[in-house]
Amino acid sequence: MRVELICIGTELLTGKVNTNIAYIGARLNSIGLELSNEITVGDDKKEMEKVFIESFGRADVVIMTGGLGPTFDDLTREIASKVLRRKLIFDKDIMAQIARHFIDRNMEMPKNNESQAYIISGARVITNKTGTAPGQIIEVKSLKFKVKNIVLLPGPPAEINPMFENTVLPYLKSKYEQKIVKSKILHVYGLPESKVDELIKPIVKSENNVFFTILAHLSVIDIKITVSGTDEMLVDETLNKIKTEIYEILKENIFGEDNETLENIIGNLLIKRRKTLAVTESCTGGLLSHRITNIPGSSVYFRAGIVAYSNSEKISILNVDPETIEKYGAVSGETVLEMARGLQVISKADYVLAVSGIAGPGGGTAEKPVGLVYFGLATPTERLVEKMKFLGSRIEIKGKSVNYALDMLRRQLIGTHPI
Amino acid sequence: MRVELICIGTELLTGKVNTNIAYIGARLNSIGLELSNEITVGDDKKEMEKVFIESFGRADVVIMTGGLGPTFDDLTREIASKVLRRKLIFDKDIMAQIARHFIDRNMEMPKNNESQAYIISGARVITNKTGTAPGQIIEVKSLKFKVKNIVLLPGPPAEINPMFENTVLPYLKSKYEQKIVKSKILHVYGLPESKVDELIKPIVKSENNVFFTILAHLSVIDIKITVSGTDEMLVDETLNKIKTEIYEILKENIFGEDNETLENIIGNLLIKRRKTLAVTESCTGGLLSHRITNIPGSSVYFRAGIVAYSNSEKISILNVDPETIEKYGAVSGETVLEMARGLQVISKADYVLAVSGIAGPGGGTAEKPVGLVYFGLATPTERLVEKMKFLGSRIEIKGKSVNYALDMLRRQLIGTHPI
Numbered sequence: 001m002r003v004e005l006i007c008i009g010t011e012l013l014t015g016k017v018n019t020n021i022a023y024i025g026a027r028l029n030s031i032g033l034e035l036s037n038e039i040t041v042g043d044d045k046k047e048m049e050k051v052f053i054e055s056f057g058r059a060d061v062v063i064m065t066g067g068l069g070p071t072f073d074d075l076t077r078e079i080a081s082k083v084l085r086r087k088l089i090f091d092k093d094i095m096a097q098i099a100r101h102f103i104d105r106n107m108e109m110p111k112n113n114e115s116q117a118y119i120i121s122g123a124r125v126i127t128n129k130t131g132t133a134p135g136q137i138i139e140v141k142s143l144k145f146k147v148k149n150i151v152l153l154p155g156p157p158a159e160i161n162p163m164f165e166n167t168v169l170p171y172l173k174s175k176y177e178q179k180i181v182k183s184k185i186l187h188v189y190g191l192p193e194s195k196v197d198e199l200i201k202p203i204v205k206s207e208n209n210v211f212f213t214i215l216a217h218l219s220v221i222d223i224k225i226t227v228s229g230t231d232e233m234l235v236d237e238t239l240n241k242i243k244t245e246i247y248e249i250l251k252e253n254i255f256g257e258d259n260e261t262l263e264n265i266i267g268n269l270l271i272k273r274r275k276t277l278a279v280t281e282s283c284t285g286g287l288l289s290h291r292i293t294n295i296p297g298s299s300v301y302f303r304a305g306i307v308a309y310s311n312s313e314k315i316s317i318l319n320v321d322p323e324t325i326e327k328y329g330a331v332s333g334e335t336v337l338e339m340a341r342g343l344q345v346i347s348k349a350d351y352v353l354a355v356s357g358i359a360g361p362g363g364g365t366a367e368k369p370v371g372l373v374y375f376g377l378a379t380p381t382e383r384l385v386e387k388m389k390f391l392g393s394r395i396e397i398k399g400k401s402v403n404y405a406l407d408m409l410r411r412q413l414i415g416t417h418p419i
Numbered sequence: 420m421r422v423e424l425i426c427i428g429t430e431l432l433t434g435k436v437n438t439n440i441a442y443i444g445a446r447l448n449s450i451g452l453e454l455s456n457e458i459t460v461g462d463d464k465k466e467m468e469k470v471f472i473e474s475f476g477r478a479d480v481v482i483m484t485g486g487l488g489p490t491f492d493d494l495t496r497e498i499a500s501k502v503l504r505r506k507l508i509f510d511k512d513i514m515a516q517i518a519r520h521f522i523d524r525n526m527e528m529p530k531n532n533e534s535q536a537y538i539i540s541g542a543r544v545i546t547n548k549t550g551t552a553p554g555q556i557i558e559v560k561s562l563k564f565k566v567k568n569i570v571l572l573p574g575p576p577a578e579i580n581p582m583f584e585n586t587v588l589p590y591l592k593s594k595y596e597q598k599i600v601k602s603k604i605l606h607v608y609g610l611p612e613s614k615v616d617e618l619i620k621p622i623v624k625s626e627n628n629v630f631f632t633i634l635a636h637l638s639v640i641d642i643k644i645t646v647s648g649t650d651e652m653l654v655d656e657t658l659n660k661i662k663t664e665i666y667e668i669l670k671e672n673i674f675g676e677d678n679e680t681l682e683n684i685i686g687n688l689l690i691k692r693r694k695t696l697a698v699t700e701s702c703t704g705g706l707l708s709h710r711i712t713n714i715p716g717s718s719v720y721f722r723a724g725i726v727a728y729s730n731s732e733k734i735s736i737l738n739v740d741p742e743t744i745e746k747y748g749a750v751s752g753e754t755v756l757e758m759a760r761g762l763q764v765i766s767k768a769d770y771v772l773a774v775s776g777i778a779g780p781g782g783g784t785a786e787k788p789v790g791l792v793y794f795g796l797a798t799p800t801e802r803l804v805e806k807m808k809f810l811g812s813r814i815e816i817k818g819k820s821v822n823y824a825l826d827m828l829r830r831q832l833i834g835t836h837p838i
């Protein structure tokens with residue numbers, strides 16, 4: 001069983017990072033399929049044709065991304081139809097869907113978009129709810145080619161992901177699933193990556209048919225455990241056993257699993273405890289609110305966010321005492337506590353997080369260097385302050401500060417604060 | 420001149436994002452070379468051998484990443500030596516360097532690492548200062564293969580990057596640089612991708628040694644113009660001519676070039692006009708503030724951001740009239756105007772942007788569906804309101820709304836509002 005991936009787009013060879021390979025590879029693994037290879041080609045007729053012919057002759061399933069847009073350099077439909085010797089058929093329903101996409105935006109549909117309504121004869125259409133180009137699943141019965149299924153998908157990850165989850169994966173699963181492969185990701189906060197590695201090493205070493213990876217991003221460590229086998233019960237058992245062992249070692253440093261995030265975990269905790277949250281931020285500049293409100297339904301517990309970027313707003317909106325700022329500075333434990341307390345009064349939220357620091361690249365001093373961040377947390381019964389020093393760019397310091405703030409609240413909500 | 424990239428590593432086909440393709444592609448472009456394709460293969464002997472033979476027969480230069488580690492599944496050295504029929508030679512100096520790497524870390528060198536001291540006969544060694552596996556540059560003079568240079572590099576970006584900058588790029592530049600290649604990216608907002616395509620098509624069609632790509636992300640359209648040639652003055656002239664022609668067609672819809680973003684453009688405009696900004700957001704939940712404050716030095720013009728997520732905060736903090744919300748709803752032109760006006764009074768900022776909408780996935784109605792967003796803008800002299808309907812996920816609707824808001828302010832600042 002051979003599955004190949006072809007990624008189409010000159011931008012992918014000239015500086016744009018392609019996340020589709022990793023996504024599609026991992027999702028195929030979840031149904032026991034593996035990518036045998038991946039090939040990236042530019043928007044070049046000859047190159048594409050050569051790669052398509054070779055791949056169709058070699059693989060059972062060929063998945064392609066990109067080249068389905070409405071512009072002159074989008075050639076996938078045309079070249080696939082040529083290589084397969086199947087006609088492109090104009091599909092009125094798809095045309096209507098694309099037209100509606102523009103009507104919803106009060107825009108006239110450009111003539112070019114008509115090209116996206118052409119489907120390779122006999123193909124099954126994959127509806128695209130987040131863009132205009134539909135995907136296609138083509139069944140091939142050919143003496144010339146080995147390939148049995150070709151899947152055409154657009155390039156943008158936001159369009160691919162729902163199409164892959166809802167249509168492509170169930171289709172391939174029903175047709176090809178053989179081995180059982182299951183994964184579990186554990187998300188850790190509060191320990192350095194090398195410490196996590198050291199702590200779980202005894203478990204990693206004792207297991208054979210198990211695959212571990214550790215990845216760190218903005219101080220969040222992800223441990224991915226993958227178990228494969230033919231007996232589903234045995235696979236589940238092994239996965240559960242390892243998971244339990246890791247929980248015993250890392251305890252409450254594990255904040256979530258799989259698709260869970262710090263923001264959705266604190267959301268669930270707040271809902272369960274029927275509590276509300278407000279935040280006030282300086283150096284993180286709105287990212288803390290943004291992350292919290294990325295969670296659907298966060299309006300149930302999230303009251304308000306105040307980005308008090310200048311001292312005068314800290315004073316006028318949050319009622320921070322000007323003397324506190326004068327005496328201790330805007331980046332200080334005293335100020336974040338007053339910010340938290342001030343917003344608690346205004347918003348009547350049960351919990352208030354306050355962040356103030358120096359994101360850089362400018363604004364640092366010997367005493368208060370770039371990366372220094374204070375965190376305040378007002379709860380219904382107490383007020384806490386913590387201080388951290390982060391390394392990295394402005395954007396990284398914002399990201400690490402937000403993760404720290406969310407974890408500080410999480411630990412408070414589960415009652416194991418401080419770290 | 421054909422350059423191919425082969426990325427080796429099962430992890431790249433099972434979930435790990437590969438940033439080396441984008442990095443190497445972009446860096447080659449800077450010396451006038453282009454990747455003709457990229458192939459990812461797992462750590463699999465047969466697969467690697469087949470791909471090596473094909474690629475060596477087809478390309479002038481083959482760059483490989485990965486498979487140089489010390490473990491059993493690192494096969495690049497061995498297979499390249501087999502395909503090229505050249506011996507692997509043990510290099511004492513490299514062995515000493517690798518040993519020192521471990522001594523510096525107070526660690527004993529595992530026996531496995533000895534494999535990393537083997538070099539393909541005749542290869543030039545690329546020192547690796549951030550890891551243990553050295554790279555290799557091999558010159559090939561073969562009747563069997565077309566390839567003239569093979570470059571072996573380790574997999575981790577932190578190891579590749581210095582080796583590529585300090586050794587590989589200067590080597591390839593001295594040997595192959597012929598053409599001068601220059602690019603310009605124009606960022607467009609306010610027109611659909613297909614309309615941009617339609618408008619610039621006459622220019623695209625009239626040019627030969629020029630390469631165009633169009634990419635859209637969250638309603639921002641990027642036009643990339645790449646010109647190559649042997650005469651630098653002619654390349655510059657052509658690039659400038661095309662740029663001017665596109666500006667004549669798309670006018671103020673072009674908001675920036677190359678690394679410029681909407682948020683840094685409005686930052687520059689505000690600084691130039693000595694004006695200040697505050698924002699208040701509901702459905703975008705802090706992302707608007709976050710984007711604005713990603714710009715270093717934004718504290719000069721950014722006063723404050725209020726994420727008024729619930730009606731009571733719109734009333735208590737921003738002084739929105741409860742009757743306005745009652746009568747028109749929180750998602751309405753009337754409410755965003757009061758939000759903008761309210762914050763203008765509190766913050767004394769010259770410009771205030773206000774956003775209120777339905778980011779979904781819940782909360783939509785027939786009358787006010789998911790994706791409906793109102794934008795208010797209070798300027799020193801007037802108040803404006805606009806209404807849009809966006810498609811996509813919650814995160815995409817947030818992103819598109821923020822781009823719309825920033826562009827609304829930009830057009831006001833340059834005096835060409837509305838679109």
